[in-house]
Amino acid sequence: MSERVNVQKKTPANGTKRPGTPGAGTKPAGDTVSAAKADAILPSLGPAGMLRWAWTQLTSMRTALFLLLLLAVAAVPGSLFPQRPANPAVVTQYIKDHPDYGKILDALQLYDVYSSAWFSAIYILLFVSLIGCVVPRAIVHYKAMRSQPPRTPARLSRLPEYGTLVIPAGAGIPAAHAIDDAAALLKKRGYRVEVRDRDGARPSLGAERGFLREVGNLVFHTALIGVLVSVAAGGLFGYSGQRILVEGDTFVNTLVGYDQFTPGTNFQSSQLQPYSIQLDKFQITFDRESKGKFGQPIDFKADVTTKENPGAPAEQQVLKVNDPISLGGTSIYLTGNGYAPVVTVRDAAGNVAMQGPVVAKLQGDNYYSSVVIKVPDAKPEQLAFAGFFLPTAFVTPEGVSFSGDPELFNPQLTLNSYYGDLGLDSGSPQNVFELDVKKLTPLNARNLPTKGIVLTPGATHTLPDGKGTISFDGVKRYVGVDIHHNPGQGYALFFALLAVAGLVTSLYVNRRRAWVRAGTHEDGRTMVEYGLLARGEDHRLAGEASAIRALLAAAWPLDEAGSQPAPSAGADNDRADDGAGAGAQPTQEQPAADSLQTTAGSPESQKDQ
Numbered sequence: 197m198s199e200r201v202n203v204q205k206k207t208p209a210n211g212t213k214r215p216g217t218p219g220a221g222t223k224p225a226g227d228t229v230s231a232a233k234a235d236a237i238l239p240s241l242g243p244a245g246m247l248r249w250a251w252t253q254l255t256s257m258r259t260a261l262f263l264l265l266l267l268a269v270a271a272v273p274g275s276l277f278p279q280r281p282a283n284p285a286v287v288t289q290y291i292k293d294h295p296d297y298g299k300i301l302d303a304l305q306l307y308d309v310y311s312s313a314w315f316s317a318i319y320i321l322l323f324v325s326l327i328g329c330v331v332p333r334a335i336v337h338y339k340a341m342r343s344q345p346p347r348t349p350a351r352l353s354r355l356p357e358y359g360t361l362v363i364p365a366g367a368g369i370p371a372a373h374a375i376d377d378a379a380a381l382l383k384k385r386g387y388r389v390e391v392r393d394r395d396g397a398r399p400s401l402g403a404e405r406g407f408l409r410e411v412g413n414l415v416f417h418t419a420l421i422g423v424l425v426s427v428a429a430g431g432l433f434g435y436s437g438q439r440i441l442v443e444g445d446t447f448v449n450t451l452v453g454y455d456q457f458t459p460g461t462n463f464q465s466s467q468l469q470p471y472s473i474q475l476d477k478f479q480i481t482f483d484r485e486s487k488g489k490f491g492q493p494i495d496f497k498a499d500v501t502t503k504e505n506p507g508a509p510a511e512q513q514v515l516k517v518n519d520p521i522s523l524g525g526t527s528i529y530l531t532g533n534g535y536a537p538v539v540t541v542r543d544a545a546g547n548v549a550m551q552g553p554v555v556a557k558l559q560g561d562n563y564y565s566s567v568v569i570k571v572p573d574a575k576p577e578q579l580a581f582a583g584f585f586l587p588t589a590f591v592t593p594e595g596v597s598f599s600g601d602p603e604l605f606n607p608q609l610t611l612n613s614y615y616g617d618l619g620l621d622s623g624s625p626q627n628v629f630e631l632d633v634k635k636l637t638p639l640n641a642r643n644l645p646t647k648g649i650v651l652t653p654g655a656t657h658t659l660p661d662g663k664g665t666i667s668f669d670g671v672k673r674y675v676g677v678d679i680h681h682n683p684g685q686g687y688a689l690f691f692a693l694l695a696v697a698g699l700v701t702s703l704y705v706n707r708r709r710a711w712v713r714a715g716t717h718e719d720g721r722t723m724v725e726y727g728l729l730a731r732g733e734d735h736r737l738a739g740e741a742s743a744i745r746a747l748l749a750a751a752w753p754l755d756e757a758g759s760q761p762a763p764s765a766g767a768d769n770d771r772a773d774d775g776a777g778a779g780a781q782p783t784q785e786q787p788a789a790d791s792l793q794t795t796a797g798s799p800e801s802q803k804d805q
Contacts, residue, residue, distance in 0.1 A: 412699065432461045478673040497515075499513075534673070542666075550574075567611065568629055614639060
């Protein structure tokens with residue numbers, strides 16, 4: 197565009213070329229420029245250049261922040277849709293309930309978000325981007341920390357914070373000693389100091405501090421990499437599982453001991469530590485005072501006996517909600533509880549086909565629970581029972597039973613009975629809390645002449661047609677525990693705290709540079725000037741200048757009449773513009789600045805900061 201403007205300035209109004217102008221009588225200038233642009237050949241990056249460009253874009257801080265935001269957005273579907281690792285049955289049912297788009301979501305891996313290809317790609321790109329961003333910056337900062345402070349500027353008066361001091365001739369402090377004193381004071385304030393031209397006529401020093409700011413920034417980004425690695429290690433080598441424990445039961449940390457087990461990607465069975473935990477007693481405290489929340493549970497306490505390994509001594513511990521216990525590198529959490537009626541089922545021959553507690557699944561208020569009992573060992577035909585357990589049974593005038601209280605004041609077991617093939621011999625997995633009665637023949641039910649089975653503790657009911665008996669022997673409590681092993685959990689916490697510390701350091705530490713120059717006036721006074729500069733915004737730079745001035749003033753017997761009253765960036769810059777800087781002629785109003793000789797042309801002025 198600028199070329200067209202320049203050509204048009206040389207072209208007369210009639211559009212013809214001036215005589216003597218190159219190209220006069222030939223093509224118009226616009227056509228010449230267009231032809232030159234058309235003939236221009238841009239250099240090709242090539243494969244290596246494209247790779248360097250892509251690497252530069254990937255390792256920029258802007259890309260790292262974008263990938264971090266994208267990772268947070270990519271995790272959102274994990275909370276919107278059921279996840280297969282957490283509960284495969286729920287995912288299967290979700291696909292059945294939504295046949296129109298359920299399979300599409302499955303193809304997009306939205307039921308396996310955190311192990312999907314697209315989530316892993318974002319995760320890996322973020323990891324690479326942070327490493328590519330941190331390593332070069334760390335190298336540059338290391339070199340900067342080992343390098344000397346910048347050279348002293350030729351005109352300190354142009355710095356944001358500037359001031360001068362005058363040491364009387366009778367004080368006996370020459371310029372070299374004044375610079376040494378200033379260097380000692382700045383070192384005490386944490387500056388890295390270099391003295392220049394100490395034995396010359398104009399000795400000076402350069403000082404710098406605040407390297408922790410960039411260190412904190414690097415620590416923050418390095419800690420983010422540590423968090424990513426820790427989370428990845430937890431996903432690769434960790435595992436989680438669930439187990440229901442009835443009072444008196446013992447859980448041993450083996451694969452067969454879990455009711456549900458979710459391993460990490462690189463999980464090995466050798467990672468399981470052979471500890472054991474036994475539920476001795478479970479207690480619930482219910483609210484008996486509040487009218488609005490009467491009967492609500494307010495405290496849960498599980499007394500357990502644990503062993504770190506088979507040969508270790510037993511240890512009594514207490515497991516409570518939000519207060520897990522740690523065994524073998526795993527954390528065990530209390531997550532649920534309920535009642536387990538103890539029943540005995542005998543078959544037609546009178547043999548015990550099933551005996552023990554049956555876990556009742558909570559369904560409603562006051563621990564109203566469903567019960568499913570499957571007896572595949574009954575002969576000659578398999579038996580099954582389905583119904584409800586009521587801790588405190590009440591019956592409405594219509595004959596409907598309900599639980600009136602969560603405590604065991606009037607426990608009752610109400611069941612329907614069936615016989616036939618349970619389908620367990622085929623090897624197909626079944627839900628222990630559900631009973632498929634399509635292929636079963638009912639024996640007892642409310643809509644049959646035999647009616648349903650109603651049992652209280654100690655009662656026995658005889659099944660029709662001589663199929664056997666069922667006895668209600670008592671009630672036990674059970675708890676549900678979640679077991680988690682995450683080898684990267686502790687490291688993730690450490691790196692998270694380290695990231696916070698690095699971020700706070702980078703926010704509150706300021707990078708500053710200071711220079712001091714001294715010289716001797718013709719009358720024997722030692723003239724000192726100083727200036728400060730901040731790397732970036734620093735609203736506390738003026739306070740730092742005042743503190744340094746106060747320290748220097750306390751170290752020397754100053755001539756107050758010849759010193760500037762206080763550093764002021766605006767006033768000093770105005771004076772510098774008027775020629776009252778380092779090379780100004782002496783005046784009565786500015787004795788401090790007057791006495792300093794200019795350093796223009798000296799080695800120090802070769803690199804004015």
